[in-house]
Amino acid sequence: MDLRRMFILPTWSCLHFLFCISIISFFFCSNLAVSFKTVDTLPGYSGTLPFKLETGYIGVGEYEDVQLFYYFVESEKNVEKDPLVVWLTGGPGCSALSGLVYEIGPFTFDLASFDGTLPSINLNPYSWTKVASIIFIDSPVGTGFSYAKSPKNYPSTDTTWTNHLYMFLQKWLSDHPQFQKNRLYIAGDSYAGKIVPMLVSEIKKGIENGSEPRMLIQGYIIGNPVTTYNHDTNWRIPYAHKLAIISDEYYKFAESSCNGEYVNPDPSNFKCLYALQPIQQCIEGIFLGNVLEPTCKFTAPNPNTGKEDQSDETTTSTTEIDIDIFLRSEEEPWCRNHNYIPSYFWANDPSVQEALGIENGTISDWKRCNKSLAFESDVPSAFEYHQLFSNSTPFQVLVYSGDHDMDIPYLGTLSWIHSLNLTGDCNWKPWFVNGQIAGYYERHKRSENQFYLTFATVKGAGHTAPEYKPKECLALVDRWLSSYPL
Template identity: 30%
Template structure:
């Protein structure tokens, strides 16, 4: 009798740790503080990339699809910066929840991408969100080290979630994810070529306002400012003259390829001229969104006093990200998330923790070769950019894609309007069968935040459903 009890007890302990579908039940989130009731499960925790325990440990947040999760694809979300938390970003963009106006609770995100896919948010590189390392040199991040760690992370994540090994995989993200996502996709495909066992089933990419050619994206800011009348002809022509050393055909990612001092001075001063302000904080905010009024960061203390913090401008709540940061710093939230397992007393930051470092040279890398490799391997790429983004203007991204199409000898290009709910959505550009670019009307640097319904529409119909239709 005692023998049978021991066997049964051992089975219960194993079932609790592993779960019914091979899921790690120790990482199951029972319920986040102030969360509304939902019918999907959430998991979060750490993946130790280094088995010795001295290397990187990446924090993740995994959300099941709303319906039929065991038959839905997996989407990996990486946010940019570099230096911003993907997990935190999920609570003001594509995740299942957004914070209430007092940041003490959550409400459903009506445009969450888990309506059509399982979602995996990864805090990467090291030093973002709750990801950390016991080796100080690991905080010296760069494109290559980030990719290497993410590949190891994914291999171990599938060890925790074996049910997803055969699923279609999509990679998505915004801003500097224009580096992270294509680099990771190529690395996963390179792994497939060498692996005799498990292979990643990479199907497509969805990139929002991606940084692809940093120096030319900075130059495109002038084109954008001039096109909407924020800088006059004199300033514009002067900038074109001083910064003419780079174009789409001679782009060099080498850091030594510097602009002249007059060019650098013009680039530095352009936003202050455009927005007629000497307030650096205000000008930085306006580069992300030239249309909407930014959140008043001076009122952040209102949340600590139990007050509400909100700033709705042209349909978007500009204080969503600061509220998410407040929510993630609540002790009960960190406990429910299984976050900050080192129990260090530091403030959680949505972007740029004190330890975070990144190789400045890597920011200038040309990402067109990475996109080219993916397209040559029949990976679908969908890109969407907001038309009120001055940080990575859509006009610059469009020129990069024309250059990419030229390099790939893609002859079939098409430009047309696109609509959403019988409204003008913006412009759509198709480059062959695999590459599509959307300019989203009213979208800022984070389309998933400023125009979330349009972003979900694009992701559903031109990333997820396109692959499904190709299978039929």
């Protein structure tokens, strides 16, 4: 008998067994690598939170090097039956906290009492969590509290952002199986208007390929959405004409000279360039986010010094915001960007980061919108996704626009919607909240595949409509999700 074989075979078997266990453990851990916590209290709020808040990280990408941070708030009405909504804030690079606090989440800051210290928290009676459970995701990587373990993984594109979100959602639903039976909607505004349909497309492919967990995707919601940036912004001049910001004479001259191209006119078309000069003078002082509000320069305050960080976000402006002047509001006209200052003090506070479960050393300075994000757009237009869905998928789609938004004017959004060549199901008519006109809407459909698209304006709202008209936007989304007439 060969004694060597007696001992070699068992030894090989043991090694093989241990190797297999290691491989199984690796894949098991990588598929379920979710770190989250339930947050019962938050600095700035007295007592226990009256809603269920969960925060955490989910690793995505190669070796889970990218860690996406999220906030999850359960529906305050019926968790089992209400839909699950994934919310994407725009930018790219604007934190999910911005969408949560300033748009559709269950709490906001007490702006009236803010004095440059840790802001107090107020509850938002118009939170969309009144009718849905919502996941707010800091994405792409480098946004908010999301980070990469290696510097090489910070650069991202539309495509990688979308892929990371799909991986995130697969893992989150695997770890929260009780929500796999809820209706799923992907939602977002501004630049996320491109990413939302891209993510929906990935989910659709996964369903067709039999991927698990199976997602009950029903449709999507996009607000003041970027679709094709050049197309969207080209409508600013026709929009400005409709609002009497530029005269009939200026507009007609530009219309006849520029062949409909105002953003990137032919540099050899001197007649067009000449026509655009007085128009630019008319609109350069307008705050694009809301044409009725003042323009200002926003440089985020450093919460450690109270001074402003000049490297941060700025908008077209005529006035510098100083934190001391902000606290003496009678000395400086109010500007919407004042509202964002408390978020820097709150999110950078160590007690807040501890309560949220932020990993130590992963970020040095939280920003509401990270303008230094290593991001490149590699998908010029989202229109093809809308076109594909409208021709093949039984989706419900809601598109809304603040009608005072000149950044992404509703005229451009309506233009691409009409080019889908859907059947008109409901012509332009008003919708109401508390007996008052809240906006106007129209509904389109393709009966062959039960595709329905509702477009609504929100009267008086600017870019990111829920920030301006929270009560009206909650009524809008509540009716739409419940299949009630607007």
